[in-house]
Amino acid sequence: MIPLDFLKIQRRGRVVRPLYLTNPAPAGLVLELAKSSRTVGEFRKAVESAGGDRKLLSGLAHIVERLSHVEEVDVKQVARVRVEVFKTSAEVGLALTPEARERIFHAAAERLKMGVEEVKRVFYKAYEDNRVIVQPPSVTPSELMEIYNLSLLQALLFKSLYVDLWLPNVATVVKSVVRAAKGHRLMYIAEERDGGLWIHFEGPASIFRQTERYGVKLAKLVPYITAAGVWRIEAEVKLNQRKYRLDESHEKAPPLPKRTPEVGEFDSTVEWEFYRQVSRVCSVEREPEALVVERRVYIPDFKIGDLYIEIVGFWTPDYLRRKYEKLSKANRPLLILVDEELAAATWGELMPNVVLYRGRPKLSDVYKYIKPHCRQ
Amino acid sequence: MGVAISWDRGTLLIEGDLPRELRRLSFVKFDERVGKFRTLAMYYPNLLAVARAAGLGVEDRVWALHCLEARPAVEVELRPYQRQALSSWARTKRGVVVMPTGAGKTHVAIGAISLLKTPTLVVVPTVELVQQWRARLVKHFPGRVGVWYGEEKRESCVTVSTYDSAYAAVENLGNRYKFLIFDEVHHLPSPAYRQIAELSPAPYRLGLTATLERADGLHVDVEWLVGPVVYKMTPQEARGVWTADYEIEVVKVSLTEGEREMYKKLEEKYLSLLRRRGLKFKSSTDFQKLVMMSGRDPQAREALEAWRGMRRLLFETEAKVEAVRQILERHRESRVLIFTEYTSLARKVSETFLIPLVTHDVNPREREQVMAMFKRGELRALVTGKVLDEGVDLPDVEVVVILGGTASVRQFVQRMGRALRLKPQKAKIYEVITAGTREVATSKRRRREVK
Numbered sequence: 001m002i003p004l005d006f007l008k009i010q011r012r013g014r015v016v017r018p019l020y021l022t023n024p025a026p027a028g029l030v031l032e033l034a035k036s037s038r039t040v041g042e043f044r045k046a047v048e049s050a051g052g053d054r055k056l057l058s059g060l061a062h063i064v065e066r067l068s069h070v071e072e073v074d075v076k077q078v079a080r081v082r083v084e085v086f087k088t089s090a091e092v093g094l095a096l097t098p099e100a101r102e103r104i105f106h107a108a109a110e111r112l113k114m115g116v117e118e119v120k121r122v123f124y125k126a127y128e129d130n131r132v133i134v135q136p137p138s139v140t141p142s143e144l145m146e147i148y149n150l151s152l153l154q155a156l157l158f159k160s161l162y163v164d165l166w167l168p169n170v171a172t173v174v175k176s177v178v179r180a181a182k183g184h185r186l187m188y189i190a191e192e193r194d195g196g197l198w199i200h201f202e203g204p205a206s207i208f209r210q211t212e213r214y215g216v217k218l219a220k221l222v223p224y225i226t227a228a229g230v231w232r233i234e235a236e237v238k239l240n241q242r243k244y245r246l247d248e249s250h251e252k253a254p255p256l257p258k259r260t261p262e263v264g265e266f267d268s269t270v271e272w273e274f275y276r277q278v279s280r281v282c283s284v285e286r287e288p289e290a291l292v293v294e295r296r297v298y299i300p301d302f303k304i305g306d307l308y309i310e311i312v313g314f315w316t317p318d319y320l321r322r323k324y325e326k327l328s329k330a331n332r333p334l335l336i337l338v339d340e341e342l343a344a345a346t347w348g349e350l351m352p353n354v355v356l357y358r359g360r361p362k363l364s365d366v367y368k369y370i371k372p373h374c375r376q
Numbered sequence: 377m378g379v380a381i382s383w384d385r386g387t388l389l390i391e392g393d394l395p396r397e398l399r400r401l402s403f404v405k406f407d408e409r410v411g412k413f414r415t416l417a418m419y420y421p422n423l424l425a426v427a428r429a430a431g432l433g434v435e436d437r438v439w440a441l442h443c444l445e446a447r448p449a450v451e452v453e454l455r456p457y458q459r460q461a462l463s464s465w466a467r468t469k470r471g472v473v474v475m476p477t478g479a480g481k482t483h484v485a486i487g488a489i490s491l492l493k494t495p496t497l498v499v500v501p502t503v504e505l506v507q508q509w510r511a512r513l514v515k516h517f518p519g520r521v522g523v524w525y526g527e528e529k530r531e532s533c534v535t536v537s538t539y540d541s542a543y544a545a546v547e548n549l550g551n552r553y554k555f556l557i558f559d560e561v562h563h564l565p566s567p568a569y570r571q572i573a574e575l576s577p578a579p580y581r582l583g584l585t586a587t588l589e590r591a592d593g594l595h596v597d598v599e600w601l602v603g604p605v606v607y608k609m610t611p612q613e614a615r616g617v618w619t620a621d622y623e624i625e626v627v628k629v630s631l632t633e634g635e636r637e638m639y640k641k642l643e644e645k646y647l648s649l650l651r652r653r654g655l656k657f658k659s660s661t662d663f664q665k666l667v668m669m670s671g672r673d674p675q676a677r678e679a680l681e682a683w684r685g686m687r688r689l690l691f692e693t694e695a696k697v698e699a700v701r702q703i704l705e706r707h708r709e710s711r712v713l714i715f716t717e718y719t720s721l722a723r724k725v726s727e728t729f730l731i732p733l734v735t736h737d738v739n740p741r742e743r744e745q746v747m748a749m750f751k752r753g754e755l756r757a758l759v760t761g762k763v764l765d766e767g768v769d770l771p772d773v774e775v776v777v778i779l780g781g782t783a784s785v786r787q788f789v790q791r792m793g794r795a796l797r798l799k800p801q802k803a804k805i806y807e808v809i810t811a812g813t814r815e816v817a818t819s820k821r822r823r824r825e826v827k
Contacts, residue, residue: 078741082732086746089730090756094704096729104730126738127723185385185547189409204387205575207407208416213571231490244504295409 001146001219006059007155009239016237016244018152020254021056021145028141030060035136040070041129060148067137067147073125080367081122143257150226150256156246157219161210161239162202165225166232166249169197171287171299175227176298180224184217188296199289199297226256249339270360271301271311275339277363280302282354293330300334305373311337311361324354335369337361378433381423384518385547386575387437388423397430398423416548417804418601420506420577438577441495443533443554448516449488452483461607464486465582470603472583479609482512484555488582491517491533497553499572501560503527504734507744509536509559524549526738532817539569545576556579556602562587564601565594573601622803627703628811629695639689643681649679657779690810691717691780692724699808700725703777704757709806710774711750715779725759725779734760777806 008276009020021027037043047061048054088108095101109119122128139147157163167173174197180203181188187199198293201221203214218235225231232249278284288303310327327334336354358363390404390413398404399413403422407414415423427434430797447703454462460521461473461484469492472641475481489496489774498509506523513521513534522532525541531552537545556576561583564573573581588595630638653669653676669676699716716722719735726733732746732755749755750770758770 075739084743086732087729094729187409204385207405
């Protein structure tokens with residue numbers, strides 16, 4: 001992500017779009033400057049004096065700095081050396097002449113048991129710009145351009161009041177976005193429409209006033225969204241006290257990096273174990289498409305034929321009841337597997353299609369339930 | 377009949393059969409996303425009051441308090457006027473105390489925590505102030521003081537945070553503290569920071585400041601975010617009695633020949649671009665317009681660049697470093713604090729005279745050590761950007777050098793205030809400005825209310 005100061009946009013009436021970079025040349029230039037600069041400071045100066053579009057170059061430089069491997073500095077040592085120099089300086093009445101300055105460095109070096117040149121070198125390492133660029137980023141100009149364009153879209157959303165998102169109903173994609181949203185403590189409402197899922201993201205306080213409070217969090221969803229390949233983002237963005245519409249999609253935007261969020265990973269070893277066992281006798285679909293139940297997205301763990309299966313680890317009767325109620329509204333056949341040891345309730349409170357397991361679910365526990373749906 | 381109120385990320389959810397009295401409150405809304413009624417957390421006391429008046433039972437699930445009781449191990453000793461401020465705040469336990477720098481606002485705050493004995497969140501502008509509040513609070517609440525900011529996040533019964541960190545964390549921390557203290561409360565009404573007050577259910581609130589007024593007029597909002605001004609003491613009332621007397625000396629320096637030429641060039645460019653856009657130089661609203669225009673208009677952008685270049689020249693001229701040398705020579709025995717507008721000049725001063733630097737680009741570890749040493753008297757001088765403008769207590773500073781700043785009266789008063797803790801001798805304030813440039817007028821503007 002780049003700071004808002006470097007955001008480049010185009011406005012037409014009440015519609016706003018990122019002003020994407022379409023020519024990789026500036027990206028190439030900034031990469032070259034990083035390669036030919038010894039320190040971060042030199043790099044920054046080189047970018048500044050390169051002329052041209054300052055916002056664009058600063059934005060690119062920001063990303064390049066972040067992707068570069070910069071010399072690590074022993075912060076403790078730097079602080080120790082500098083404090084010693086300052087203390088010595090205070091004792092002799094400050095470096096009011098160049099000669100006094102030299103004397104102070106010598107005296108401090110002696111106390112620190114270090115060489116004078118070494119003390120001076122460490123002294124200046126306090127500033128980021130004196131640090132050496134060990135390894136400039138190993139991306140091509142086109143790749144940098146893609147990262148930059150993604151960062152522009154994110155920066156524009158910093159000022160968003162909400163985000164509406166359309167995605168194809170593919171479990172891995174929807175799951176990673178919804179998970180990210182939950183991780184950032186955002187709220188959402190989902191709806192099946194236009195051959196996919198529309199999800200509206202905002203925060204708890206959004207119903208009282210339009211607030212940019214959640215903008216930074218909303219922006220953090222973007223890489224998950226664009227990784228879907230097929231997507232659409234609609235948002236309202238507040239810039240200089242005016243509201244603008246943003247309407248972007250994979251068709252309108254230039255190519256963006258396809259950072260693939262964790263695909264096909266199991267939530268737990270329990271699930272993995274179950275999958276391994278059942279898949280021997282049945283064809284099991286991992287992470288089937290999402291169900292929308294009362295505007296919440298719900299992704300069961302497995303699907304066998306048309307039977308959805310959910311493995312519940314820790315639970316309370318209340319949690320289970322709510323989950324069951326929710327799922328029964330989806331009107332889909334469903335089987336819930338519950339760990340007996342973690343169960344906090346008696347048998348009587350369980351729903352009809354709940355199966356308890358000990359330790360980990362075994363094929364024998366569930367075979368009679370899944371058999372009718374099973375296809376080899 | 378009754379309702380249950382619970383905390384949800386800066387808001388409150390109200391469940392149960394809501395009677396008309398609650399439903400029609402302007403600040404309560406039905407949230408279709410969750411099928412429950414919701415309100416901003418700050419309305420917690422109002423909600424309770426209405427429910428009580430309607431004879432409604434309330435199940436209060438709002439709080440996850442950090443501790444049961446914040447009882448002071450050592451009581452704070454208050455001066456008579458501090459005691460007066462505290463007791464007038466204590467009537468409603470909401471409100472703002474206005475007191476000049478050096479008059480001991482922190483004492484009033486510690487008195488208020490001791491009075492309420494409830495978990496408290498103190499919000500301050502800078503990391504330096506976090507450290508300072510922590511050091512003060514620890515004396516009265518040993519082992520029960522936490523901090524919450526960028527580098528360090530450890531909550532305790534009384535926690536000190538920055539406005540930035542509190543803004544980001546209020547959804548998570550809000551229901552842990554029943555008492556909010558805003559140091560330098562004039563920062564609060566900004567569109568972002570005010571959310572700390574809005575998304576917290578804390579019924580008890582105290583604001584502290586030397587000058588409540590804001591140029592944008594938003595200070596009126598402090599009244600409903602925190603409470604009305606309950607006590608006010610002006611610098612004139614405090615001068616010489618509770619804070620040191622002072623003397624201001626303006627030192628004029630000249631740009632070097634090369635700098636002067638550069639300045640002229642930039643100024644011509646700036647003025648001609650301004651004229652072409654029909655804007656006036658002196659008007660601050662016209663300057664705002666220029667900033668707005670610069671988004672689309674390349675010429676406006678160029679003008680703004682020229683203006684920045686001019687400022688930079690004025691604030692960073694070599695002559696200012698030389699002026700600092702003379703001041704340091706003149707005050708060999710005094711403790712000196714130097715303020716600059718740009719970090720680059722602060723760095724130049726630091727590197728030339730080997731004076732420690734307290735700015736954002738210096739590691740917090742070093743900053744913290746340096747501040748502690750300065751307070752102990754092991755260092756003679758400090759140079760800083762804007763970090764130390766406010767509130768940080770530097771007890772024995774006798775000389776303040778201001779090398780550049782805005783026309784803001786507030787900033788000037790605050791910087792001066794660093795030298796105004798009560799002490800026998802007069803404090804000396806130097807303002808180093810560049811002769812024959814617009815910095816002269818800026819300096820006049822910022823001093824207009826001080827003499």
